Amino acid sequence: MAVSPEVRSGASRRDQILAVAAQLFAKHGFHGVSIADLGAAVGVSGPALYRHFPGKEALLAEMLVGISEHLLAGGQERAAASTDPHEVLVALVEFQVDFALREPELIVVQDRDLANLPTTERRKVRRLQRTYVEIWVDTLQRANPGLTTDAARTAAHGAFGLLNSTPHTDRTPQTARLLSRMALAALTGLT
Numbered sequence: 001m002a003v004s005p006e007v008r009s010g011a012s013r014r015d016q017i018l019a020v021a022a023q024l025f026a027k028h029g030f031h032g033v034s035i036a037d038l039g040a041a042v043g044v045s046g047p048a049l050y051r052h053f054p055g056k057e058a059l060l061a062e063m064l065v066g067i068s069e070h071l072l073a074g075g076q077e078r079a080a081a082s083t084d085p086h087e088v089l090v091a092l093v094e095f096q097v098d099f100a101l102r103e104p105e106l107i108v109v110q111d112r113d114l115a116n117l118p119t120t121e122r123r124k125v126r127r128l129q130r131t132y133v134e135i136w137v138d139t140l141q142r143a144n145p146g147l148t149t150d151a152a153r154t155a156a157h158g159a160f161g162l163l164n165s166t167p168h169t170d171r172t173p174q175t176a177r178l179l180s181r182m183a184l185a186a187l188t189g190l191t
Contacts, residue, residue, distance in 0.1 A: 013042075013052065014052050014053075017042055017049065017059070018059065018063050020038065020041045020042050021038055021060075022106050024037060025108075025112075026108035026109050026167070029112060030056070030109070030116045034046065035047070035049055035050075035055075038059075057117070057118055060109075060113060060116060061117055061118065061121040063106065063109065064106075064109070064110060064113075064121070064125050065121055065124055067103065067110070068124075068125045068129055069128060071096075071099065071132050072128050072135075074095050074099075075095065075132045075135040076135065078091040078095055079092070085139050085140075085142035085143035086143050088139045089139050089140070089184070090180075090184065092139060093159070093163070093183045093184055096159075096160070096163045096183075097176050100165075100179075101171045101176055102171075104166045104171070107166065107167055110125075133153065133156050136152075136159070137149060137152040137156055138152075140152040140156060140187060143188065144189070144190040147190050151190065152190075155186070158186065159187055162182060162186070163183055165179075166179070
């Protein structure tokens, strides 16, 4: 199973394994990739991967928990950077677009393989995701006075659907600008 050579140089071996696993899981599904496949893709024997991860489930858990923590921290950072909800909304959209264009494999893996996580890790991912969504909900309600919480949550999820469609698009700066403009047009003036 060949993988993209785009794995970050200078990344730790563990990070390289996570990046290659994301590519393979996105292409073949969690159950379609063996430890031997992963090892071959990173240039080691399958059993050598056990030095880094106790198994495929642990690798998947670190991948999905890690990206959920990254998104939440980035959302919190952007929300704290300004008191102007419109500025925060722009920053959140740009942050999500950047993630979606850089990590489309993780979007595919999240959508398709979240159910393969052990219960504890799956609940942690969902909790982190809900907290991230609530940053968007709060920002949308401040930017659109009178918008109900349910409507703001629906709008946030709709924006994620648009922005996370990137596994099916090209990943150019023009695409980033287009997605940002579309999301901001949809999210402003909701009331």
